Amino acid sequence: MSPPPGSVRLRRWWIGVAIGAGGGLLVLLSALLGAVDVPVRLGLQILLHEVSGGRVFPDACVGSGLSPTRCSAYTFIVWNLYLPEVLLALIVGAALGLSGASLQGVFRNPLADPFLLGISSGGTLGAAVIYVYHIGVADADLYLPAFAFLGAVSTGLLILTVARGRYSSVETLLLTGVALANLLSAILSLVLLYNPAGSEQVTFWLLGGLGLADWEVDGIAFGSVLALGTLLSLYGRELNLLQLGSDVAQSAGVDAARVRLKVILLASLVTAVAVAFTGIIGFVGLVSPHIVRRLAGSDYRIVLPGSAVIGALFLLGARDISYLAFPGSLLPLGIFTAFAGVPFFLFLLYRQRRFAPMGGG
Amino acid sequence: MTLTTPAVRVARLGVRFGDRVALHAVEFDVAPGEFVALAGPNGSGKTTLLRALLGFLNPDEGAVELFGAPVADLSIRERARRVAWVPQEESLRDDVRLSQYVLYGRYPHLRPMDRETETDRALVARILGEVGLADRANDGILSISGGERQRAILARALAQRTPLLLLDEPTSHLDIAHQLDLLGRVHALSRNEGVTVIAALHDLNLAARYADRIIVLSRGRRIADGPPRSVLSEDLLARVWGVDAELAVDSRSGLPYLLPRRLVTETRPSSSTLTAGPVHVVGGGGAGAPLLRGLIDEGFRVTAGALHLLDTDAEAAESLGVVAAVEGPFAPLSPATRAHHRALLSEARVIVVAAFAVGPSNLANLEDVLPYATRTPVVVVDQTPGTPIDFAEGRATAAREALRTAGATFVPDTDSAIREVVRVLAGPRADPSLLTPEG
Numbered sequence: 196m197s198p199p200p201g202s203v204r205l206r207r208w209w210i211g212v213a214i215g216a217g218g219g220l221l222v223l224l225s226a227l228l229g230a231v232d233v234p235v236r237l238g239l240q241i242l243l244h245e246v247s248g249g250r251v252f253p254d255a256c257v258g259s260g261l262s263p264t265r266c267s268a269y270t271f272i273v274w275n276l277y278l279p280e281v282l283l284a285l286i287v288g289a290a291l292g293l294s295g296a297s298l299q300g301v302f303r304n305p306l307a308d309p310f311l312l313g314i315s316s317g318g319t320l321g322a323a324v325i326y327v328y329h330i331g332v333a334d335a336d337l338y339l340p341a342f343a344f345l346g347a348v349s350t351g352l353l354i355l356t357v358a359r360g361r362y363s364s365v366e367t368l369l370l371t372g373v374a375l376a377n378l379l380s381a382i383l384s385l386v387l388l389y390n391p392a393g394s395e396q397v398t399f400w401l402l403g404g405l406g407l408a409d410w411e412v413d414g415i416a417f418g419s420v421l422a423l424g425t426l427l428s429l430y431g432r433e434l435n436l437l438q439l440g441s442d443v444a445q446s447a448g449v450d451a452a453r454v455r456l457k458v459i460l461l462a463s464l465v466t467a468v469a470v471a472f473t474g475i476i477g478f479v480g481l482v483s484p485h486i487v488r489r490l491a492g493s494d495y496r497i498v499l500p501g502s503a504v505i506g507a508l509f510l511l512g513a514r515d516i517s518y519l520a521f522p523g524s525l526l527p528l529g530i531f532t533a534f535a536g537v538p539f540f541l542f543l544l545y546r547q548r549r550f551a552p553m554g555g556g
Numbered sequence: 557m558t559l560t561t562p563a564v565r566v567a568r569l570g571v572r573f574g575d576r577v578a579l580h581a582v583e584f585d586v587a588p589g590e591f592v593a594l595a596g597p598n599g600s601g602k603t604t605l606l607r608a609l610l611g612f613l614n615p616d617e618g619a620v621e622l623f624g625a626p627v628a629d630l631s632i633r634e635r636a637r638r639v640a641w642v643p644q645e646e647s648l649r650d651d652v653r654l655s656q657y658v659l660y661g662r663y664p665h666l667r668p669m670d671r672e673t674e675t676d677r678a679l680v681a682r683i684l685g686e687v688g689l690a691d692r693a694n695d696g697i698l699s700i701s702g703g704e705r706q707r708a709i710l711a712r713a714l715a716q717r718t719p720l721l722l723l724d725e726p727t728s729h730l731d732i733a734h735q736l737d738l739l740g741r742v743h744a745l746s747r748n749e750g751v752t753v754i755a756a757l758h759d760l761n762l763a764a765r766y767a768d769r770i771i772v773l774s775r776g777r778r779i780a781d782g783p784p785r786s787v788l789s790e791d792l793l794a795r796v797w798g799v800d801a802e803l804a805v806d807s808r809s810g811l812p813y814l815l816p817r818r819l820v821t822e823t824r825p826s827s828s829t830l831t832a833g834p835v836h837v838v839g840g841g842g843a844g845a846p847l848l849r850g851l852i853d854e855g856f857r858v859t860a861g862a863l864h865l866l867d868t869d870a871e872a873a874e875s876l877g878v879v880a881a882v883e884g885p886f887a888p889l890s891p892a893t894r895a896h897h898r899a900l901l902s903e904a905r906v907i908v909v910a911a912f913a914v915g916p917s918n919l920a921n922l923e924d925v926l927p928y929a930t931r932t933p934v935v936v937v938d939q940t941p942g943t944p945i946d947f948a949e950g951r952a953t954a955a956r957e958a959l960r961t962a963g964a965t966f967v968p969d970t971d972s973a974i975r976e977v978v979r980v981l982a983g984p985r986a987d988p989s990l991l992t993p994e995g
Contacts, residue, residue: 447716
């Protein structure tokens with residue numbers, strides 16, 4: 196009644212190929228999409244010109260009839276505005292997907308995500324505090340992400356402190372995170388209420404966006420997410436066993452308490468990187484792991500990297516939809532992740548035909 | 557590992573949860589290859605003991621050794637290579653393929669970056685065959701039946717390839733066929749592969765059927781330990797579980813089995829609070845205890861006598877709040893005790909004589925009933941053929957026959973005796989004031 200394992204692997208392989216090809220195409224087209232429309236052919240020429248260091252298409256704008264000034268303007272837009280934004284969307288999406296997957300795994304709860312646990316709110320509060328109280332305002336570009344990062348990490352550490360407690364169960368931890376998230380939101384509201392001047396900038400963190408993207412930000416984000424994500428992905432086997440309960444996992448050789456600490460720490464760090472550069476972008480962390488599970492089963496060795504890929508594409512898709520739906524306007528990305536994610540999520544959730552984990556669907 | 561190293565050594569193990577003592581000075585060894593059943597009522601410490609064996613908790617006193625190494629000194633991974641655990645159930649949320657699930661059991665044998673090898677997969681396939689799930693290998697763990705899932709959990713634990721297997725109520729969610737199936741498989745493992753098994757089992761009949769040895773815990777103490785047929789007794793059931801049970805021996809296997817009848821204490825009011833009756837029970841040596849309990853269950857105030865101190869019937873009488881004429885241990889009945897006994901006999905509305913063993917020291921019990929037999933209804937439990945109860949050179953038999961002549965009703969067993977009392981004192985619970993003594 197079940198297919199042999201071979202067909203499972205084949206199915207996974209095809210899903211992988213489809214996602215890879217679709218994703219590549221999406222990235223290319225996304226780089227041409229933004230506040231200003233770039234003709235597809237021109238955009239692709241510019242990309243190839245820049246990527247090849249001018250060897251392919253020595254004249255990036257050949258055949259477009261553009262003046263050199265306008266050509267260089269388009270080149271700047273595609274190469275220095277759109278592409279970094281696309282890449283940041285991918286990096287942050289991957290970070291959020293990873294964070295969501297690992298938190299859902301460690302808390303054994305399909306609702307867990309960095310937003311629910313207050314890690315994202317902690318980041319926003321960090322950003323708000325520096326804005327409102329003008330700490331290091333001289334170099335806000337650098338201080339803001341740093342403080343958002345600190346805020347997110349300290350929230351994660353606070354949850355960890357509880358996790359180290361003797362009587363901590365997974366449920367206590369989760370509830371602690373939820374309570375903490377509420378407290379942080381309240382503090383944030385209070386800070387903004389008394390300092391309305393700072394609220395506009397802080398709103399960026401509250402609603403999330405890719406506005407900070409440039410090659411330098413992308414580089415920092417990519418490096419840290421790659422490192423943290425690689426470390427997190429090493430815990431797939433342990434997370435699989437943790438799904439059977441801490442006791443069973445421990446009886447099978449998993450140091451449940453230690454794995455929990457490490458994974459929460461890594462997930463907080465990777466979330467903090469995302470929050471630092473893009474603010475709170477909800478729903479990516481929640482949805483991505485579920486999509487992966489539906490497509491490829493519940494093995495965390497696949498769910499973790501898979502959620503990174505799906506999260507990346509999901510956030511990029513949300514960015515594209517925001518440009519397509521409201522050309523020219525830069526609406527906060529968090530809005531679109533919800534608009535795009537919720538219907539899709541509900542569709543997956545209520546669909547009768549389940550993707551059985553091992554190809555039974 | 558030498559044969560002299562026990563698989564498990566529990567040394568004066570003490571565990572407290574706050575003020576509550578969960579385990580107190582528990583001490584025992586388990587030899588390699590032994591199948592030990594842990595028995596005891598809920599809250600007796602079985603699960604705590606298993607958790608201590610798994611190294612899940614730090615004992616307040618004492619220590620646990622697994623194959624000569626203190627559990628506390630072993631890393632979690634090392635422990636998982638020595639002992640595997642089959643819990644009552646596992647909360648499985650994610651549907652994973654059965655073969656994948658069983659593969660999880662290989663974790664303690666894999667280094668962090670390793671992938672499972674073909675050897676691991678072959679082992680899993682073999683284990684799935686052993687537990688009868690070979691054809692389900694590619695099914696999702698959530699799609700199989702409860703009985704199959706419990707076998708899958710066993711398979712996962714077996715994949716750890718440990719010399720020691722701990723099971724915590726592995727059959728509590730299974731129907732009778734699956735209970736036999738699961739424990740049969742575990743039993744075979746213990747026999748054929750020398751795996752040491754410690755299983756907490758609620759079902760004492762299953763424990764007797766499969767275990768080499770039963771350790772009984774009560775209130776955190778090890779109160780009985782040995783082969784099933786020497787450990788299980790009606791007395792133990794009454795003392796530890798508070799259950800009135802009948803112990804019999806299966807004629808084919810020679811194994812003991814228990815038929816529970818009713819609770820001993822929990823629902824039974826103290827005899828002194830009851831008003832119907834009184835009914836006087838003449839017994840001794842344990843023959844009277846079922847009568848005492850049964851009559852109290854029927855709502856009668858019960859008296860007893862004359863009993864010797866430390867005698868089973870005397871202890872039952874005391875625990876049940878039964879007023880009894882009591883003599884010192886093994887002593888002949890003194891005039892004072894006999895007077896007390898006669899006083900109780902004279903107050904009784906019905907006298908019940910148990911099929912108790914009569915020797916010179918308690919012959920007076922039987923003889924003292926005779927004067928009352930003419931005015932008080934007497935119910936006599938007949939002796940069972942083949943179980944002699946007359947150790948007083950025929951004088952006990954003579955006394956019983958005299959009772960028959962005086963009009964006593966003879967019944968074959970305890971239950972009939974209780975029914976007879978109920979019949980004689982018909983409706984005592986409805987309105988005791990309407991009753992008039994017979995005669």
